[in-house]
Amino acid sequence: MSRVWNFSAGPAAMPQAVLERAQRELLDWQGCGASVMELSHRGKLFMGLAQQAEADLRELLAIPDNYAVLFLQGGATQHFAQIPMNLAGEGESADYVVTGHWGEKAVSEARPYVTVNVAASSKDENYLRLPPRASWQLNPRAAYVHYTTNETIHGVQFHDVPEVGDVPLVADMSSDILSGPVDVSKFGLIYAGAQKNIGPSGLVVLIVRRDLLERTTRPMARIFRYADHAANDSMLNTPNTWGWYLAGLTFQWLKEQGGVAAMRERNLAKATLLYDAIDGSGGFYRCPVEHAARSRMNVPFTLHDSALDADFLKASEAAGLLALKGHKAVGGMRASIYNAVPLEAAQALVDFMGDFAKRHG
């Protein structure tokens, strides 16, 4: 089979050009006679790759010098726990804004390490909208404010950075990092699992304002301390070298595409195409998420008759459209349209949806 259009929520589609390059050089990287996976992370070749990847990411997101950039392991889930371990002293509290499944999980993994104040939640509204900023019950003495910029399951996304005063803002950007420009200086810490917009799973990119690294005081193993990772250029222990390599190739690809400003335009075009098709389907398809909060990365939608779901999935797969099944928490369908999913893919999906509606209308 040839390549399909892949709408997987994550691990997700990667840029074809990146995969092709990785394939070409899989057994012999940089003419060294070995795979990039077979080299010491402390050798000159890999160190060069690692530094270039960091430099490219800094350029793409215009990351100020007073921020450290770390390439870590454990998935965002592990950092749900490590963030309070590092940013909150024992007995301190932190504010959490919960707008979907991942925000909930961030809270539950944080609880052993910090007193969690749920400052706002849209759970009572089934996470179909974002809680208005004015309703947030923030504590000015909180160690930090945590939120999730994009919720992959519920398909809600913040399109602006909320103002939270002097308390450091911590953002889980796993599913929308690099999808558009962001003012890093507004954040204390940004983190993202790689498997949506950066590379394969097993890698986490973490961007942290350096002064916050000094907060870590409670006893813990060095391997959990961000300050130690920063002091060792993310090589406190052996990093995920393959993940770092593919992240680097993806950053180069993003630069070739015109950077994150160009990605924002492209992502907006894909999302508009899909939401317009849903909203214009005369009720055949429906997206329950409030317009202003709709995600440009994950588009959840339902069919007017759920008895058609199985047919839709079968026919879409036969048409070369992969992984459209929605998460069981919300049902229906979901199209994830991260950076690596081209406009063509969104167009192919919209065409398929139109045909399907016609056949079953």
Added chain:
Amino acid sequence: MSRVWNFSAGPAAMPQAVLERAQRELLDWQGCGASVMELSHRGKLFMGLAQQAEADLRELLAIPDNYAVLFLQGGATQHFAQIPMNLAGEGESADYVVTGHWGEKAVSEARPYVTVNVAASSKDENYLRLPPRASWQLNPRAAYVHYTTNETIHGVQFHDVPEVGDVPLVADMSSDILSGPVDVSKFGLIYAGAQKNIGPSGLVVLIVRRDLLERTTRPMARIFRYADHAANDSMLNTPNTWGWYLAGLTFQWLKEQGGVAAMRERNLAKATLLYDAIDGSGGFYRCPVEHAARSRMNVPFTLHDSALDADFLKASEAAGLLALKGHKAVGGMRASIYNAVPLEAAQALVDFMGDFAKRHG
């Protein structure tokens, strides 16, 4: 350049056949039209891969049913901390046998979570031999006994499993897992970073007796609890799917090679070839490690005149022999000859060493 003989200590050489297969199917795995990296870990295809990898590992090491097999992240270093977090209650102590750099590191990462009793150490002898079992000061009430089966930097290896009575034996097998048969039932927990004998870095394989999972009582995030990982088939969060895939291919390759018994013979042949060349070089080369403790995975050696080191490294690289520089802690050279390094490579190194000695003798 064509492929070289790669003696890297880790990330290390991988089987060429495994890399070639990964290359072939990098863009289209199992005819699904996407890379294995681009698929949901919860989808049928990846779940099948994950289960097959576990089944193959269970077969290779004859792992009894009362052991869970986990595919985790964080490197062995993170598990230096997670093991006491999971296996020791607050206020308990654990015995550590320290035979090199990695044993030291295991101790220092464990200290925040358990009272460490260094039951034996060969540090005073520069880690050139193993402390005799009779000298170990074990505590019969210890939560567990921890040791490192093979020390990559110092080149010392246990060739038998030490008897420690009823206290669970915990082994860091990062650098010699699958290099030969092992009686898993003698252990409470075995763990290994993947980047020597299993696959790429960023993956840890952990084998734990199920009754020990019930020990975990102290408050911690779920992501750190082995019991939760076991209950979720290592999919509590998104695993390192590429690492898991390559581990699976490596397990299949090992089965095709005749399993771990065949690997032991092959590893013994490679190590014998190298140590014989060193010992028979009339003092040109020297390995300071006591014979009985010599590692079959990592062969550290020095030249009689360290002024020749730079020449040796330059000439060996030119001869297609990669990564022979010793670790700075011990100096000189080191040849790592894990499972994926063929006898041919060891022969090429021995031939080179003979020529070099002749030219500089």
